[in-house]
Amino acid sequence: MDNGIPVHAFNIGVHEVMMIKFVFRAGKWFNSQPLLPSFTCRMLREGTSNYTTQEIANEVEFYGATLKTKCSNYFSYVTLYSLTRHLPAILPLIKDILINSNFPEKELQTILQNSRQNLLVSKEKVGFLADERFNNLYFGENHPYGKTTSLKDYDEINREELQAFYKANYKSNNCQIYLAGKLPKDIITQLNQLFGGDDWSGDIPKVPKYTLPTFQHLREYTNKPKAVQAAVRFAIPLFNKTHTDFPQMFILNTILGGYFGSRLVANLRENKGYTYGIYSTIVSYLQYGFFYVSTEVKAEVWEETLDEIIKEINRLKEDVVEREELLVVRNYLLGSLLSNVDGAFNLISSFQGVNAYGMTLDFYHQLVQAIKTTSNEQLQTMAKTYLNTDQSLQVIIGA
Amino acid sequence: MVNYQKFQLDNGLRVIVHEDETTPMAVVNVLYDVGSRDEQAHKTGFAHLFEHLMFRGSVNVPDYDGALHMAGGECNAFTSSDMTNYYDHLPASNLETAFWLESDRMLSLNFNEAFLKAEKGVVCEEFKEHYINQPYGDAWHQLRDLSYQQHPYKWPVIGKELAHIEQVELKEVKDFFFRYYRPNNAILTVAGGVKADEVLEKAKKWFGDIAPSDLAARQISPEPKQEAFRKKTVEADVPVDALYMCFHICKRLDPEFYTVDLLSDLLASGNSSRLTQSLVKEKQLFSTLNATHSGSFDNGSLFVYGKLAPNVKIETAEAAIWEELERLKTEVVGERELEKVINKVASSIAFSDINIGNRAFYLAYFDLLGMVDAINNEMEKYIHITTDQLQTVAQSIFRKENCSTLYYLKKR
Numbered sequence: 001m002d003n004g005i006p007v008h009a010f011n012i013g014v015h016e017v018m019m020i021k022f023v024f025r026a027g028k029w030f031n032s033q034p035l036l037p038s039f040t041c042r043m044l045r046e047g048t049s050n051y052t053t054q055e056i057a058n059e060v061e062f063y064g065a066t067l068k069t070k071c072s073n074y075f076s077y078v079t080l081y082s083l084t085r086h087l088p089a090i091l092p093l094i095k096d097i098l099i100n101s102n103f104p105e106k107e108l109q110t111i112l113q114n115s116r117q118n119l120l121v122s123k124e125k126v127g128f129l130a131d132e133r134f135n136n137l138y139f140g141e142n143h144p145y146g147k148t149t150s151l152k153d154y155d156e157i158n159r160e161e162l163q164a165f166y167k168a169n170y171k172s173n174n175c176q177i178y179l180a181g182k183l184p185k186d187i188i189t190q191l192n193q194l195f196g197g198d199d200w201s202g203d204i205p206k207v208p209k210y211t212l213p214t215f216q217h218l219r220e221y222t223n224k225p226k227a228v229q230a231a232v233r234f235a236i237p238l239f240n241k242t243h244t245d246f247p248q249m250f251i252l253n254t255i256l257g258g259y260f261g262s263r264l265v266a267n268l269r270e271n272k273g274y275t276y277g278i279y280s281t282i283v284s285y286l287q288y289g290f291f292y293v294s295t296e297v298k299a300e301v302w303e304e305t306l307d308e309i310i311k312e313i314n315r316l317k318e319d320v321v322e323r324e325e326l327l328v329v330r331n332y333l334l335g336s337l338l339s340n341v342d343g344a345f346n347l348i349s350s351f352q353g354v355n356a357y358g359m360t361l362d363f364y365h366q367l368v369q370a371i372k373t374t375s376n377e378q379l380q381t382m383a384k385t386y387l388n389t390d391q392s393l394q395v396i397i398g399a
Numbered sequence: 400m401v402n403y404q405k406f407q408l409d410n411g412l413r414v415i416v417h418e419d420e421t422t423p424m425a426v427v428n429v430l431y432d433v434g435s436r437d438e439q440a441h442k443t444g445f446a447h448l449f450e451h452l453m454f455r456g457s458v459n460v461p462d463y464d465g466a467l468h469m470a471g472g473e474c475n476a477f478t479s480s481d482m483t484n485y486y487d488h489l490p491a492s493n494l495e496t497a498f499w500l501e502s503d504r505m506l507s508l509n510f511n512e513a514f515l516k517a518e519k520g521v522v523c524e525e526f527k528e529h530y531i532n533q534p535y536g537d538a539w540h541q542l543r544d545l546s547y548q549q550h551p552y553k554w555p556v557i558g559k560e561l562a563h564i565e566q567v568e569l570k571e572v573k574d575f576f577f578r579y580y581r582p583n584n585a586i587l588t589v590a591g592g593v594k595a596d597e598v599l600e601k602a603k604k605w606f607g608d609i610a611p612s613d614l615a616a617r618q619i620s621p622e623p624k625q626e627a628f629r630k631k632t633v634e635a636d637v638p639v640d641a642l643y644m645c646f647h648i649c650k651r652l653d654p655e656f657y658t659v660d661l662l663s664d665l666l667a668s669g670n671s672s673r674l675t676q677s678l679v680k681e682k683q684l685f686s687t688l689n690a691t692h693s694g695s696f697d698n699g700s701l702f703v704y705g706k707l708a709p710n711v712k713i714e715t716a717e718a719a720i721w722e723e724l725e726r727l728k729t730e731v732v733g734e735r736e737l738e739k740v741i742n743k744v745a746s747s748i749a750f751s752d753i754n755i756g757n758r759a760f761y762l763a764y765f766d767l768l769g770m771v772d773a774i775n776n777e778m779e780k781y782i783h784i785t786t787d788q789l790q791t792v793a794q795s796i797f798r799k800e801n802c803s804t805l806y807y808l809k810k811r
Contacts, residue, residue, distance in 0.1 A: 064745055114686035124533075274524065275524050276522075298527075335468075
């Protein structure tokens with residue numbers, strides 16, 4: 001746009017619907033107390049100097065549109081889903097949200113109170129507790145991704161700090177726009193009129209830096225009385241999707257636990273009936289990556305489950321993957337990539353998933369190449385190189 | 400506009416094709432007209448367990464998932480009170496693989512004791528994960544049981560208790576299959592980058608010689624009319640008190656259904672909705688509050704449920720909900736508010752239609768209801784609804800004697 005905001009668009013589709021997403025570098029990373037970025041983002045729907053929370057809701061919903069705000073690890077998002085014809089009616093309100101939010105005290109207190117209640121409920125769930133404990137051990141208490149939230153943390157959230165965080169980070173020169181669907185012909189003009197000026201630029205705070213605690217091999221079991229299932233998390237430090245070996249590891253992971261036909265599913269669900277679901281993935285953050293297995297299993301078999309996870313990883317090192325199994329995974333992945341680029345909404349999220357790393361759609365071309373050409377010996381080498389189970393973090397919450 | 404062509408094979412299988420040349424993908428959706436309402440009270444959870452067994456291999460295909468993955472596809476299924484639906488997404492160029500797989504598991508399954516045993520384990524873990532090892536996990540079990548006295552909607556799709564699943568025998572699995580999983584009890588929808596004449600030809604080739612069953616029409620006696628207010632209190636290890644209310648509503652095919660749908664949107668769809676604005680934001684009685692309805696084929700339910708804000712008495716919270724419900728009965732809804740909920744429906748339909756899988760499913764769903772053309776004209780049912788109708792229907796639903804209320808309290 002005129003002021004330099006990058007706009008990424010997939011203007012295709014036969015249906016009269018669209019999405020516009022404003023992305024800011026204002027996620028949890030940007031404060032050592034991650035609740036601050038979270039509540040800043042959450043409060044964007046709660047009032048501006050021109051609209052009350054009720055007016056914002058009424059205005060958006062009158063047009064059948066949906067407004068979502070989301071604070072993720074590194075970015076925060078303000079997303080509008082709307083019928084194409086209603087966009088001009090709603091966009092001025094979005095502008096107001098981005099530059100004139102005023103964080104009304106009453107709404108803040110309501111949201112804090114409700115968040116406290118929700119936290120109490122979440123802390124009763126083994127899955128939540130396991131994720132929280134895992135992040136705390138992996139990232140450390142001083143890292144925003146690792147910080148454990150307690151009720152009293154909500155007491156320290158105040159309007160002034162939210163407003164300051166908002167004023168510093170929700171700026172045009174900290175923003176990117178993603179568009180998808182059937183877009184109005186004059187979309188760029190509309191956007192420029194509202195968002196293309198210099199009226200909302202400013203100095204952006206320095207990006208904070210964090211160091212991870214030294215990784216330690218650990219198995220930690222925590223008792224949650226009366227739990228009938230145990231939540232199990234297992235991780236090995238790795239790299240993120242910018243690494244040259246990512247595509248091959250991605251294929252290897254698929255075989256191990258990345259799809260419904262995987263070895264972990266076959267072993268622990270289909271053969272043993274211990275779990276409703278188990279999956280593994282390569283968790284990719286902008287700065288980090290790790291190999292990760294997650295499941296909730298019958299309470300009494302958590303140790304056996306961990307043994308089986310390790311056994312399945314070791315099997316990948318000891319034996320090459322059979323030709324037939326590799327072929328199934330290849331075909332499955334090619335089919336699933338095809339559906340990831342089918343339609344504007346899938347395309348934009350595939351694009352967003354690489355653009356955040358400064359990569360282009362070429363990532364997917366390389367992935368397709370790797371899927372077609374990686375040999376079973378190469379996969380075995382990957383397993384031997386990167387999946388050292390003696391350097392793993394294992395967190396279990398059960399009874 | 401969703402284009403479609405409809406055919407019927409000699410064995411009774413209904414076939415619907417939706418061509419969309421803009422996608423390289425195809426969806427094959429097979430809907431069976433059987434759900435948890437076809438179960439008996441002492442053998443609940445069966446229809447859902449059976450759905451799992453449909454992925455355990457069929458007479459000529461030992462590994463359903465593997466064969467589909469080999470063709471670049473993915474599949475899944477769900478069971479509801481009223482139906483069981485299976486779908487495969489795959490590149491359109493590999494369409495025939497899905498015909499082979501779906502027809503083989505309609506022909507006959509690979510009935511196997513070991514698989515049944517393992518799958519019972521999987522479903523029991525699913526039961527635990529969602530309904531036991533969660534705070535409030537059994538609330539819907541409790542509420543349905545209170546609200547229905549006879550109709551099979553009395554139990555949830557997952558089943559009334561783990562024991563019912565553990566007791567299932569292979570013979571019952573076989574009987575169920577040959578009774579319900581027959582071509583005359585199914586609807587096949589194929590959507591995406593496909594051609595109708597090719598689909599019909601392939602449907603005949605793969606499904607045409609599967610024998611139909613002589614399935615008699617379903618006989619479920621209707622739930623007797625509720626005559627008095629029902630209330631139950633449960634105390635459990637939960638951190639926050641919660642309130643659940645359930646009202647009987649009409650069946651899906653009743654013309655009144657669309658008005659009920661709008662009423663539940665007025666109450667709790669979005670941040671501008673009445674319950675959210677009044678009871679969560681202004682009065683701060685609830686930390687979360689929702690209203691939904693079951694949309695079920697037989698007379699269904701409208702639910703209002705939420706978790707309380709701290710230091711709020713549940714009686715106070717309950718009375719505040721009644722106050723909002725009374726408002727719907729005594730005051731006419733504003734035209735703009737009505738327009739808002741109608742616009743919301745229009746938008747939901749438009750967004751749902753982007754997805755080829757949704758189009759495939761809804762074609763089958765509407766056809767099962769005997770109104771396949773609703774895929775394109777359902778919106779008309781909403782735009783003619785008046786504020787008077789909203790008031791009249793609210794008056795008929797939101798009555799004490801039509802209500803079952805569950806207090807789900809923190810153990811003191």
